[in-house]
Amino acid sequence: MTQASFPDPQLLAVRILKGERAAVASGLNLLDNALPQARVCAAQLLAALSSGQWLTSGHVIGVTGPPGAGKSSLLSSLIREWRQAGKKVAVLAVDPSSRPESGGGALLGDRIRIKTSTADEGLFIRSLASRNQLGGVATEVWPMSWLLLSCFDIVVVETVGVGQTEIDVAEISDTVCYVAQPASGDTIQYLKSGIMEIPDVFAVNKSDLGGAAQKTAAEIGRSGSRPDRQEGWHYPVCLVSATHHTGIPALIDHLAQHRHFLDSAGLLEQLRFKHQSGWVMRLLKEEFGSFGMQLAGGRSSINERLNSHRLNPFGEYEKTRHQILSRFSPADSSELFIKKEETL
Ligand SMILES: Nc1nc2c(ncn2[C@@H]2O[C@H](COP(=O)(O)OP(=O)(O)O)[C@@H](O)[C@H]2O)c(=O)[nH]1
Ligand SMILES: [Mg+2]
Structure with missing residues (x-):
């Protein structure tokens, strides 16, 4: 190219x-x-x-949960509702189980196309399923979600919950919504695993199937103390049915309330800064390793610089990259050697 x-x-x-x-x-x-x-x-x-006002605009929502819980179906219902309310919505679907060749059923995009007009300018869907990615959502997807935030009101990242991905999706989302499968071993495992600390909103889907959904909702509601969680947030558990389109407005309301809560508690900007600096750090670490990070002054010094350039993390990333590359250049090799000696 x-x-x-x-x-x-x-x-x-x-x-x-x-x-x-x-x-x-x-x-x-x-x-x-x-x-x-x-x-x-x-x-x-x-x-x-x-x-722009990116540190406080829009809403990035991570939707996660076990395969088959109904994440894509639920998203399709949520999108319908958001579009009716005039919200512009973008979706990044990082769900290997929905790859066509895996027989995982229709891709979200196909589902949505059935229900909404193909000419809908306010809806954008990108499937990232083909990359066969089970983890590592944050490094690649964060800048994409961020780009979408500049022109859509709501950016949804759909990931299949397999442990690590919940943590990843929390590193890029303002709000994490866990979609539970009623009476499923996955949800019970999840409750026990401590990953339960991560979601901000719980949606127990398939409430049309009866008692099992209520039981699962009650189990989640009872699921112990949550020491690290945001103080003042009540962690709602919503009963929904994607196929019957019930409970959807209430879920939408809770998602919006969480964003409002973050904003009014002054946490939104803080969270987004954490996401952006986390992304820059991961990228630099992947590219140059710990030694490269050292050459740029170490983690805390990079973080300080990012903090003072919050509106331009990408410019800062480029600058730091150049700084490291120039230290690797032959002209600098003697100094590099001395530095290396000093850190030993
Ligand atoms: N009974 C019932 N089935 C549902 C509901 N939502 C989704 N499903 C079904 O559950 C299966 C998995 O749905 P899908 O949206 O692909 O789940 P995902 O893997 O979490 O994205 C499909 O067969 C859906 O038709 C619901 O509210 N009630
Ligand atoms: Mg799906």
Whole structure:
């Protein structure tokens, strides 16, 4: 691929901010491209998008839970409701179980297309299922969710719950919604595992199946103390049925209330900053390892710099990258050697 095949980041940012679908799609492709030139271009694009009120705008919702619990079906109901209320919605579906070749049924996009107009400009769905990814959601998906936040009111990340993914999705979402399967061993395991600490809102789906859903909801409600949780938040457990479309407005209400709670408690900006700095740290660590991080002054120094440039984490990422690369250059090798000696 040549340099000329990358879009101009400034022009692309303008088009994305206007909500042009083609521009949003090509922005996501750029973020998904691992070529070094694309990475530079992507950082410029994200920096150009950073000037808005991104630390407090929109709502990033992580939807997680065991395969088959009804996450995609529920999302389809939620989307219908949000669209009727005039909210613009984007979905990143990171669910390997919904890959067509795995026989996991229709992709979310196909489901939605049945129920909504294909020409709906206020709805954008990108399936990331084909990458066969079970974990590691946060590094790749965070910048994508962030790009979508610049032009949609609600950004949903759907992940299949397999332990680590709940933690990952919590690292990129304002609100984590766990979709429980009634009377399932998965939910019981989940209750025992401590991962229960992570969701902010619980949705027990398939309430149309009767008593089992009520029982599961009661079990979740009773599920012990939650020491690390946000003080003042009541952790609602909602009974819903995606197929019968019941309980959906109440669930929507609880999700919105959680966002409102974060905002009014001054936690939203804090949380998003934590997500952005976490992403930069993971990326730098993946690229350069602990020694590279040391060359950039160490974790706390990088974090301090990120903190003072909250509106431009991508610019800071690029700067830190260059700083590390220049330390690796031959001209600097003697100094590098001395530094290395000092840290021993
Ligand atoms: N009875 C009932 N079945 C449901 C409901 N929601 C989803 N399902 C079914 O559960 C299965 C898995 O749904 P899906 O949305 O693909 O689950 P996901 O793997 O969590 O995304 C499908 O056969 C759905 O038709 C519900 O509210 N009630
Ligand atoms: Mg699904």
